[in-house]
Amino acid sequence: MSVVEDPVLLRAEGLCVSFGGLEVLRQVSLEVHAGCVLGVIGPNGAGKTTLFNTICGFVRPGSGTITFAGQALERPRPERLTRHGIARTLQGLGLFAGLTVLDNVVAGATHRSRTSLGGALLGSPWADHDERALAARAMDVLRELGIDGDAKRICAGLPYGVRKRVALARALVSQPRLLLLDEPAAGLSATEVGELADIVRGLAPATTVMLVEHHMDFVMNLCDRLVVLDFGEVIARGTPAQVRADPQVQRAYLGDPVAAVAGEGGAHA
Numbered sequence: 001m002s003v004v005e006d007p008v009l010l011r012a013e014g015l016c017v018s019f020g021g022l023e024v025l026r027q028v029s030l031e032v033h034a035g036c037v038l039g040v041i042g043p044n045g046a047g048k049t050t051l052f053n054t055i056c057g058f059v060r061p062g063s064g065t066i067t068f069a070g071q072a073l074e075r076p077r078p079e080r081l082t083r084h085g086i087a088r089t090l091q092g093l094g095l096f097a098g099l100t101v102l103d104n105v106v107a108g109a110t111h112r113s114r115t116s117l118g119g120a121l122l123g124s125p126w127a128d129h130d131e132r133a134l135a136a137r138a139m140d141v142l143r144e145l146g147i148d149g150d151a152k153r154i155c156a157g158l159p160y161g162v163r164k165r166v167a168l169a170r171a172l173v174s175q176p177r178l179l180l181l182d183e184p185a186a187g188l189s190a191t192e193v194g195e196l197a198d199i200v201r202g203l204a205p206a207t208t209v210m211l212v213e214h215h216m217d218f219v220m221n222l223c224d225r226l227v228v229l230d231f232g233e234v235i236a237r238g239t240p241a242q243v244r245a246d247p248q249v250q251r252a253y254l255g256d257p258v259a260a261v262a263g264e265g266g267a268h269a
C-alpha cells in the first residue's frame with residue numbers, strides 16, 4: 001500500500017504572539033503546500049517578520065501550533081532548524097564580513113558534516129572528507145546562483161546584490177525542504193529582482209518557499225499563493241489575482257500606493 005504524503009509541508013494554526021501589551025500575531029493560521037511559493041505580504045508592522053521568527057523558534061507564541069512535515073515543531077531551536085529541513089535568509093543578510101564567500105556558504109551546511117568537534121581537532125579522516133564534500137556542494141550552489149567566480153573573495157566590499165546571493169546560497173546549501181526568505185528583493189535593482197525571480201522559480205521542485213516581501217511586482221509574478229497580514233491578522237489569502245482584487249487588502253494598503261497592490265508598476269508597498 002502506498003503512503004500518500006500530506007501535501008501541506010508547514011501548517012500554522014491559531015498563532016498568537018504578544019510583546020508586552022502589544023498583540024503582534026492574532027490567531028494566524030496558514031498552510032504552505034509542498035513545492036509551492038507562498039508569499040506573506042502586508043503593510044509595515046503587520047507581523048510578517050514575527051511570523052517567520054515564530055516558525056524559526058526565535059519567538060515563542062503565546063498559543064497556537066506549528067506542524068512541519070507532519071511533525072509538531074514544538075519549541076524549535078533556531079540552531080537546529082537546518083536539521084529539520086528549514087533554512088532562512090535574514091533581512092540584514094547576517095554574513096561574516098571578513099570571511100570569503102565560500103566560507104560563508106560552507107557555514108550554512110555544517111550540520112550535514114559527520115565530523116564531531118573532537119574528530120576535527122584530532123584530524124579524523126572524516127574531517128577532511130566532509131570538508132571537501134561541503135566545499136564541493138557549496139561551489140555547486142554558488143555556480144547555480146552565478147557567483148562561483150566570487151568564491152574566494154572576502155564578503156565585505158562585494159556589491160549588495162552579490163552579498164544577497166551569498167546569503168541565499170548559504171541557506172540553499174543545507175538543501176532545505178522549506179526555504180524562508182525575508183525580503184529577498186529589498187535593495188536589488190530591477191534587473192536583479194528579475195534574476196532573483198528566475199532563481200527562485202528554478203529551485204529544485206523539492207524546495208518549498210515561503211517569503212515575506214514588499215516588492216509587489218516580484219510577489220505577484222512569482223508566488224503561487226499569498227497570505228495577507230494586517231495588524232497581526234490574516235485578512236486575505238489566495239492566488240495573487242484573488243488577493244489583488246480583494247477590497248480589504250486594498251483598504252489595508254491605503255496610505256501606501258494602492259497601485260502597488262494592483263500590480264501597476266509601483267515597486268514597493
Ligand SMILES: Nc1ncnc2c1ncn2[C@@H]1O[C@H](COP(=O)(O)OP(=O)(O)OP(=O)(O)O)[C@@H](O)[C@H]1O
Pocket residue numbers: 019022024042043044045046047048049050051
Ligand atoms: N522583539 C520585539 N519587541 C517588541 N515589539 C516588537 C518586537 N518585534 C516586533 N515588534 C513589533 O511588532 C510589530 C510587528 O513587527 P514585524 O517586524 O513582525 O512586522 P513586519 O510586518 O515584518 O514589518 P516590516 O514590513 O516593517 O518589516 C511592530 O509593531 C513591531 O514594532
